[in-house]
Every structure is written in C-alpha cells, then in structure tokens.
Amino acid sequence: MHLEIxxxxxxYGKVEAVKGVSVNIEKGTVVSLIGGNGAGKSTIxxxxxxxxxxxxxxxxxxxxxxxxxxxxxxxxxxxxxxxxGRRIFSGLTVHENLEMGAxxxxxxxxxxxxxxxxxxxxxxLRERFDQKGGTLSGGEQQMLAIARAMMSExxxxxxxxxxxxxxxxxxxxxxxxxxxxxxxxxxxxLVEQNSKLxxxxxxxxxxxxxxxxxxxxxxxxxxxxxxxxxxxxxx
Amino acid sequence: MEVFLQTLANGVMASLTLxxxxxxxxxxxxxLSIINFAHGEFYMLGGFGVWWFLEAHPxxxxxxxxxxxxxxxxxxxxxxxxxxxxxxxxxxxxxxxxHETVMIVSLGVMLFLQAAALVAFGPVDKSVSxxxxxxxxxGTVSFSNERLAAIIGCIIFIAILYVIIxxxxxxxxxxxxxxxxxxxxxxxxxxxxxxxxxMGVSCAIAAAGGALVGPIYYINPYMxxxxxxxxxxAVILGGLGSLPxxxxxxxxxxxxxxxxxxxxGAHFALIVVFLIMIGVLIVKPTGLFGHEE
Numbered sequence: 001m002h003l004e005i006x007x008x009x010x011x012y013g014k015v016e017a018v019k020g021v022s023v024n025i026e027k028g029t030v031v032s033l034i035g036g037n038g039a040g041k042s043t044i045x046x047x048x049x050x051x052x053x054x055x056x057x058x059x060x061x062x063x064x065x066x067x068x069x070x071x072x073x074x075x076x077x078x079x080x081x082x083x084x085g086r087r088i089f090s091g092l093t094v095h096e097n098l099e100m101g102a103x104x105x106x107x108x109x110x111x112x113x114x115x116x117x118x119x120x121x122x123x124x125l126r127e128r129f130d131q132k133g134g135t136l137s138g139g140e141q142q143m144l145a146i147a148r149a150m151m152s153e154x155x156x157x158x159x160x161x162x163x164x165x166x167x168x169x170x171x172x173x174x175x176x177x178x179x180x181x182x183x184x185x186x187x188x189x190l191v192e193q194n195s196k197l198x199x200x201x202x203x204x205x206x207x208x209x210x211x212x213x214x215x216x217x218x219x220x221x222x223x224x225x226x227x228x229x230x231x232x233x234x235x
Numbered sequence: 236m237e238v239f240l241q242t243l244a245n246g247v248m249a250s251l252t253l254x255x256x257x258x259x260x261x262x263x264x265x266x267l268s269i270i271n272f273a274h275g276e277f278y279m280l281g282g283f284g285v286w287w288f289l290e291a292h293p294x295x296x297x298x299x300x301x302x303x304x305x306x307x308x309x310x311x312x313x314x315x316x317x318x319x320x321x322x323x324x325x326x327x328x329x330x331x332x333x334h335e336t337v338m339i340v341s342l343g344v345m346l347f348l349q350a351a352a353l354v355a356f357g358p359v360d361k362s363v364s365x366x367x368x369x370x371x372x373x374g375t376v377s378f379s380n381e382r383l384a385a386i387i388g389c390i391i392f393i394a395i396l397y398v399i400i401x402x403x404x405x406x407x408x409x410x411x412x413x414x415x416x417x418x419x420x421x422x423x424x425x426x427x428x429x430x431x432x433x434m435g436v437s438c439a440i441a442a443a444g445g446a447l448v449g450p451i452y453y454i455n456p457y458m459x460x461x462x463x464x465x466x467x468x469a470v471i472l473g474g475l476g477s478l479p480x481x482x483x484x485x486x487x488x489x490x491x492x493x494x495x496x497x498x499x500g501a502h503f504a505l506i507v508v509f510l511i512m513i514g515v516l517i518v519k520p521t522g523l524f525g526h527e528e
Binding site: 148 | 415422426
C-alpha cells in the first residue's frame with residue numbers, strides 16, 4: 001500500500017472535523033475524496049502533509065509512519081501538495097515558483113531536468129516563465145500550483161479542489177492532465193467538490209459527510225450508487 | 236552651491252545608514268511578522284563592536300589601519316548576527332503569536348540591550364579614530380574620507396543584500412516565506428531556519444551601519460533611539476514589507492532631515508520628516524511602494 005490513513009481524528013479546538021477516517025491508496029492509482037463543504041476533505045490533506053496534527057490515528061506512507069512529522073520533512077519523503085486556493089507565490093515569477101517547488105532537490109542539473117519535464121506537461125507555463133505568478137489567469141495559476149507540486153518529483157500528489165473557479169472547458173483539460181500525471185507513475189489523491197470530475201478520473205473514491213466516510217469503493221460503482229447520483233452528481 | 240553639495244553628501248550618508256537599519260526592520264516584518272523595536276540596538280552594538288576592537292582592545296593594531304577596520308566591522312557583524320539569532324530563537328519565537336505579545340517583548344529586549352550596553356561599556360560617549368584621514372576635494376567642496384568610506388561601505392552592503400535576496404535560492408525562499416509561509420513549508424522550506432537567517436542578516440547589516448558611522452558619530456548605549464524612529468518612518472513611508480520602499484523611504488527621510496537641519500534649523504528637521512510621513516499616508520495609506528493585500 002502506498003498510503004494508509006488509519007482511523008484519524010482531527011480537531012479544530014473542540015470541534016471534531018475528521019471523525020475517524022481511513023483511506024488507502026494503492027501505488028499508481030487515482031483516489032478521490034468527494035463531499036460538500038465542511039466534510040473534512042481538506043483537513044485530511046492538511047493532516048497528511050503535516051500542516052495539522054491528528055488527535056489520534058496513524059498515517060503510513062511507503063511503510064513509514066509520518067503522522068506528526070513537520071510538513072517540510074513529509075514533502076521530502078515524496079509527497080507533493082497543490083493547496084486549496086492555489087496559494088502560488090504571487091510576487092515570484094513562474095520560474096521562481098517552480099524553483100521553490102524543487103526546493104528539496106539540491107542538484108542544479110536535476111532541477112533543470114525536472115523543470116523541462118514539468119513544462120512539457122504544462123506548455124502554457126513556459127510562455128509565462130518570467131511573469132509574476134500574480135499576473136496569471138485563474139486557470140494558469142491552478143496549472144502553476146499543480147506544476148509546483150510536481151517539481152519535487154513526488155510519488156504521491158495531493159490535489160485540493162483544483163477545479164474551483166475554473167471554466168468548464170479547463171475543468172475537462174484538468175481531468176486529462178490528472179490522468180497524464182498518473183500515467184507518469186504518480187499516485188494521486190484528489191479532493192473535489194466537483195464530484196463528476198472527482199469520480200470521473202479516479203480508480204477509487206470515498207464519499208465524506210461531516211467528517212466521516214459514508215461510502216467507499218470503485219469509482220464506477222460509486223457513480224452508479226443511488227445516493228451518490230442523487231446528492232453528488234445531480235442525476 | 237558649496238553648502239548645497241556638502242549638505243547633499245551628508246544627506247546621502249545619513250540616508251544610506253538609515254537604509255541599513257530600515258531594510259532589516261522591513262525583512263523582519265515581512266518574514267517573521269514581527270515589529271521589532273529592539274532592532275536599533277543591533278546598530279548600536281555594531282558601533283560598540285568597532286570601538287571594542289579598535290580602541291578598547293586594539294588587537295589588530297599591528298595591521299594596516301584599513302585592514303584592521305574592515306576585520307573589526309566583519310567580526311562585529313557576525314557577533315551581532317549571532318546575538319540577533321539567539322534573541323529570535325529563544326525570546327521572539329516562543330511568543331510569536333499573537334503579534335502584540337512579541338511587539339511588547341521586543342520593547343523589553345530593546346531596554347535590556349540598552350541597559351546591558353550601559354553596564355558593559357559605561358555611559359560616556361566613545362569615539363573611534365577613523366582609519367581614513369584627510370579630505371577629498373571636489374572643486375570647492377571638501378568631503379572627509381571617512382564619510383566617503385561610510386557611503387561606499389553602505390552601498391556595498393545594500394548591493395550584497397540585494398543580490399542575496401534577488402538571486403540566491405535562500406533569498407527566494409525568504410521571499411516565499413514572506414508571501415505565504417504555509418505554502419513555503421509544503422515546498423520543503425524549513426521556516427524556522429529561514430527565520431534565523433533573516434534575523435541574522437538583518438542584524439548583521441544594522442551592525443554594519445553602526446560600525447560604518449562609528450568613526451563619524453559618537454557611540455553610546457542610546458545612539459539608536461532616534462535612528463530607529465526614523466527607520467520605522469522610512470519603512471512605513473516606503474510601504475510595509477517592500478525593500479525598495481524601505482530604501483526610498485530612508486532617502487526621503489535622510490535627505491529631508493539633513494536639508495531642513497542645514498537651511499531651516501535642526502529643531503524643525505524631525506517635525507518636517509514626520510509631517511511628510513503623515514502626508515504620504517493620508518494620500519496613499521499603503522505607503523509609496525506598498526499595495527493592497
């Protein structure tokens with residue numbers, strides 16, 4: 001198993017945001033967490049990457065326990081994180097943003113090689129190379145956020161609401177892109193409110209409601225589930 | 236004309252020294268989100284540093300004066316940087332949240348460092364004999380070599396700092412932390428280490444300022460009280476968090492003060508400086524180089 005989240009609970013003050021959630025990711029698969037606002041999806045990602053400490057439970061990555069480690073250390077173990085709301089460095093150029101994404105890599109040639117690979121995936125960024133991140137359009141900023149997370153050559157990438165605020169056409173491109181990233185051998189954990197995209201690209205899915213997993217399984221089966229259809233797909 | 240050029244040269248020197256303090260204040264504010272009232276004391280300690288090595292314990296006496304002076308400045312910068320990093324790690328960091336707490340703690344550190352300098356070095360003004368004797372004669376204007384050296388020294392330090400922040404991996408990481416520390420952490424940037432580096436660099440250049448003007452002004456435990464006020468004004472004037480703004484603010488304040496002192500009267504200098512600051516903030520509340528969040 002690439003990633004195992006075992007029964008984690010996470011609190012904000014006294015409020016329990018995640019109430020004992022377990023998620024498994026097989027190597028090389030795409031897994032989606034879907035659910036509405038306040039379901040605890042983003043909190044799970046923040047806990048995974050070390051920005052938030054779980055109150056109980058364990059997180060195992062590549063057979064190593066990582067819960068409680070500080071974020072920079074977890075990043076170094078090979079997890080990339082594209083944050084909710086993009087959170088690119090708006091005052092740095094696209095090039096500098098990508099350099100920061102490769103911060104854990106020391107070798108200059110290796111960084112250059114990585115830069116070329118990532119730019120092949122996101123050709124638009126090459127055109128914007130010397131522009132400040134803040135001058136990009138919303139879609140381009142989202143691409144930059146994902147590209148930055150890919151720079152450290154992660155074996156698992158966490159994508160938090162990448163479709164938020166994007167035009168439908170770009171959301172479609174995003175689906176293709178997530179598949180392309182996955183084809184490079186990277187496992188993907190996708191958090192989406194856009195359940196159609198979330199389940200559409202995923203191999204497996206988890207449906208979260210107020211901090212708990214209410215449904216899990218093969219994403220095709222989930223899409224056929226009546227509850228999912230009614231609440232999340234609006235069919 | 237003669238008076239004008241003389242005043243201009245003095246104003247440039249005052250502005251550059253102020254810039255060395257203001258840049259550090261601005262870096263610490265941008266990266267650590269701390270309004271550090273104790274920052275001027277690192278400038279003061281830099282002054283005492285050169286005095287210590289050149290006058291109190293002239294261990295470099297055998298060397299050429301210039302070499303001894305440069306070594307004294309560099310050692311003072313390193314020592315002050317270490318003191319600054321200790322203050323940041325063991326005093327500021329444990330009380331970083333909320334910001335009001337650390338601001339008041341920094342006032343305490345300011346008073347402590349002033350008192351410590353008073354105990355260690357005494358209240359009497361110290362002077363350092365300059366390794367740069369003589370005058371440069373430019374037409375009818377004469378300018379002392381020591382002032383020229385201070386100007387060149389300040390420019391060198393500002394240039395080095397600019398290159399570090401603009402070009403190096405560490406400098407980019409510092410800017411990234413200033414923009415979004417959480418996003419920086421998930422790139423693998425250890426923010427604690429960046430805090431230490433930012434504090435160390437800021438304190439070192441403040442110390443350089445004190446060490447460079449040491450031979451020109453007197454050195455005493457309270458020498459930073461007025462400069463830190465002006466440095467705050469420079470940072471606010473330039474736009475909080477903007478380094479070019481801090482330098483521009485330092486020039487506006489340094490030049491205004493020098494010219495008003497010379498042509499109107501020293502009593503009016505600070506009044507005019509702060510009136511300008513208030514005026515700019517009324518017209519553009521974010522400061523000259525600042526922008527809305």
